[in-house]
Amino acid sequence: MSNIPAELKYVDSHEWLRLEADGSVTVGITAHAQELLGDIVFVELPKVGAVLAKEEQAGVVESVKAASDVYCPIAGEVLEVNAELEGAPDLANNEPYGDGWFFKIKPANAADLDGLMDAAAYAKEIGA
Template sequence: MLDIPAELKYAASHEWMRLEADGTVTVGITHHAQELLGDLVFVELPKVGTTLAKDEQAGVVESVKAASDVYAPIAGEIVAINGELESAPEIANTEPYTGGWFFRLKPANVADLDSMLSAEDYARELGA
């Protein structure tokens, strides 16, 4: 059974997004992505204050198997990063949708979330 929380939005590049009460959007990698990568050993996060375009590289994750870019699924300014991942990247393996979030951004246009994949659409993308 795939772990795809229904309340989140998804990008085909395997990032998830959660709209927070303050209007920011929390971004992380999906359970599927961390499973494909394997045990994470390094995470590079964007700098707070950086403005990213949709689909622009926001960071890097490295595992025992591979390295992969993390993208900004929507445009916006980075307002927070999960510094815990820098010393404990494995949190993204064990808690991909909670403690393993990567960054929060202030969206350039919150309506961009409407064009992201629903949990059902993301499951179809994965062939489930």
């Protein structure tokens, strides 16, 4: 069964979101997503400063099994990307909720987080 931290929000495209103290939101892929993908060998991240719409493609994850798009779960501006993933994409496998995060975004509307799934709803979504 996948690890689903209770303090995070989730979307059905298998990204997680964590609201930070400064109002920014950290985004990554869920443990469930990385389990489905298998060993991740390449990660393409968005550009810092990019303004992304909700559900817009923000990057790509390639594994030994498949390539998959990473979507921006809420609209906003990319503040930071996890450059460590470029040299160590396996962080997304080993620490999906820790050092394997993908990017940080400044939400266009912080209230957009309110409509996202909590851990219980995401667990139901994936049948966990």
